[in-house]
Amino acid sequence: MRIAIIGSGMAGVSCARALHSFGxxxxxxxxxxxxxxxxxxxxxxxxxxLDNVPKLYPDxxxxxxxxxxxxxxxxxxxxIGFFYEVGGETGIEARERRLIEESISINxxxxxxxxxxxxxxxxxxxxxxxxxxxxxxxxxxRSKTPTQVGIGVGFTVEGDFNPEWTTIWLxxxxxxxxxxxxxxxxxxxASLVSFSIGKNVPVKTYRKSLRQLAVSRGWxxxxxxxxxxxxxxxxxxxxxNLFVVGNAGSFTDPALGFGLKWGVKSAKLCAEAIHKNxxxxxxxxxxxxxxxxxxxxxxxxxxxxxxxxxxRFVGSFRNPLVRNLVQSxxxxxQKLALTLLLRRVTQLSKRTLxx
Ligand SMILES: Cc1cc2nc3c(=O)[nH]c(=O)nc-3n(C[C@H](O)[C@H](O)[C@H](O)COP(=O)(O)OP(=O)(O)OC[C@H]3O[C@@H](n4cnc5c(N)ncnc54)[C@H](O)[C@@H]3O)c2cc1C
Numbered sequence: 349m350r351i352a353i354i355g356s357g358m359a360g361v362s363c364a365r366a367l368h369s370f371g372x373x374x375x376x377x378x379x380x381x382x383x384x385x386x387x388x389x390x391x392x393x394x395x396x397x398l399d400n401v402p403k404l405y406p407d408x409x410x411x412x413x414x415x416x417x418x419x420x421x422x423x424x425x426x427x428i429g430f431f432y433e434v435g436g437e438t439g440i441e442a443r444e445r446r447l448i449e450e451s452i453s454i455n456x457x458x459x460x461x462x463x464x465x466x467x468x469x470x471x472x473x474x475x476x477x478x479x480x481x482x483x484x485x486x487x488x489x490r491s492k493t494p495t496q497v498g499i500g501v502g503f504t505v506e507g508d509f510n511p512e513w514t515t516i517w518l519x520x521x522x523x524x525x526x527x528x529x530x531x532x533x534x535x536x537x538a539s540l541v542s543f544s545i546g547k548n549v550p551v552k553t554y555r556k557s558l559r560q561l562a563v564s565r566g567w568x569x570x571x572x573x574x575x576x577x578x579x580x581x582x583x584x585x586x587x588x589n590l591f592v593v594g595n596a597g598s599f600t601d602p603a604l605g606f607g608l609k610w611g612v613k614s615a616k617l618c619a620e621a622i623h624k625n626x627x628x629x630x631x632x633x634x635x636x637x638x639x640x641x642x643x644x645x646x647x648x649x650x651x652x653x654x655x656x657x658x659x660r661f662v663g664s665f666r667n668p669l670v671r672n673l674v675q676s677x678x679x680x681x682q683k684l685a686l687t688l689l690l691r692r693v694t695q696l697s698k699r700t701l702x703x
Pocket of ligand 1 (some may be wrong): 354355357377379380382386391393394458459477478541575576577594595596607608640
């Protein structure tokens with residue numbers, strides 16, 4: 349079968365790789381030129397206890413997680429999670445592209461806006477064109493306006509860093525319904541980001557607060573960027589010979605905006621559906637969409653949390669049971685910690701509603 353994939357982010361390259369391994373003829377169309385980065389360079393990743401890290405190759409392990417609310421600071425130590433460099437010239441997408449380009453043809457500087465542009469040349473088209481997918485819109489699969497928007501304001505900063513240490517700030521001065529974080533690229537460079545979710549994020553305000561934070565810590569700002577994510581309602585993720593994967597299908601966790609795992613997972617499910625002629629929508633309903641259920645609890649908390657609520661939440665990590673489960677490094681125990689934390693978050697959200 350001849351298959352076209354539109355977009356060469358993590359979802360597009362993962363789908364291409366899986367389809368190629370099944371023996372299909374695959375071609376990728378990427379709107380950016382070969383030398384231009386497809387996303388701003390930054391560090392992404394996750395803690396194991398959130399179970400949203402794709403099983404790829406990490407660039408760095410996370411050994412110390414510092415969580416700060418306005419009045420509390422908590423340190424969690426051990427085998428907590430890992431990070432990837434994304435975007436730029438050395439991010440995981442660029443490395444994946446280099447790995448597959450010997451066996452899969454990547455057409456750079458080729459923007460595709462409708463699957464009809466490729467009609468007649470391919471049996472199947474996969475839309476992996478990222479957030480606000482034009483292909484999904486043109487095919488009538490997604491709503492016109494987003495249900496939710498995530499905005500990341502990011503700086504690359506210079507300073508002294510421990511590459512296995514990350515700090516997360518939970519407070520309303522640094523982000524709206526979200527969080528801010530610093531993840532080092534190395535001992536001298538780091539990615540400092542404020543990630544907010546909401547349709548009217550005061551980007552300027554958070555940029556200013558982040559800048560003040562950098563100055564107060566003695567970090568020198570090297571460059572800055574703004575990156576988006578959007579969530580849409582979908583009537584279906586497949587129409588005739590068109591399939592949608594990754595951010596293009598809004599497969600991003602609605603609480604924290606994590607999408608790497610879901611991008612890779614939807615891409616693999618799509619490849620399986622194409623290869624075995626299975627119903628892609630049913631596969632997603634069985635194996636991916638239910639995982640977003642628990643995210644709604646956390647999202648609800650973020651939507652209404654005051655700085656005092658953030659203090660109470662961060663205080664939950666003082667509970668020795670939660671702390672030991674997170675620090676155990678064992679996935680099954682870390683999952684239990686998540687269940688306890690989500691229970692706490694539900695209690696806090698109820699209190700907020702009663703106020
Ligand atoms: C600030 C920020 C922080 C994040 N942090 C994390 C994190 O810590 N952990 C995590 O798991 N996730 C995180 N995410 C989300 C994660 O990065 C994305 O979900 C993931 O990269 C999406 O991959 P994708 O392949 O679906 O889309 P993209 O990486 O956006 O790839 C889409 C590709 O399609 C190309 N394209 C677009 N339109 C066309 C067209 N018309 N024709 C041809 N090509 C086209 C683009 O150039 C691009 O290469 C974060 C996102 C943001 C914005």
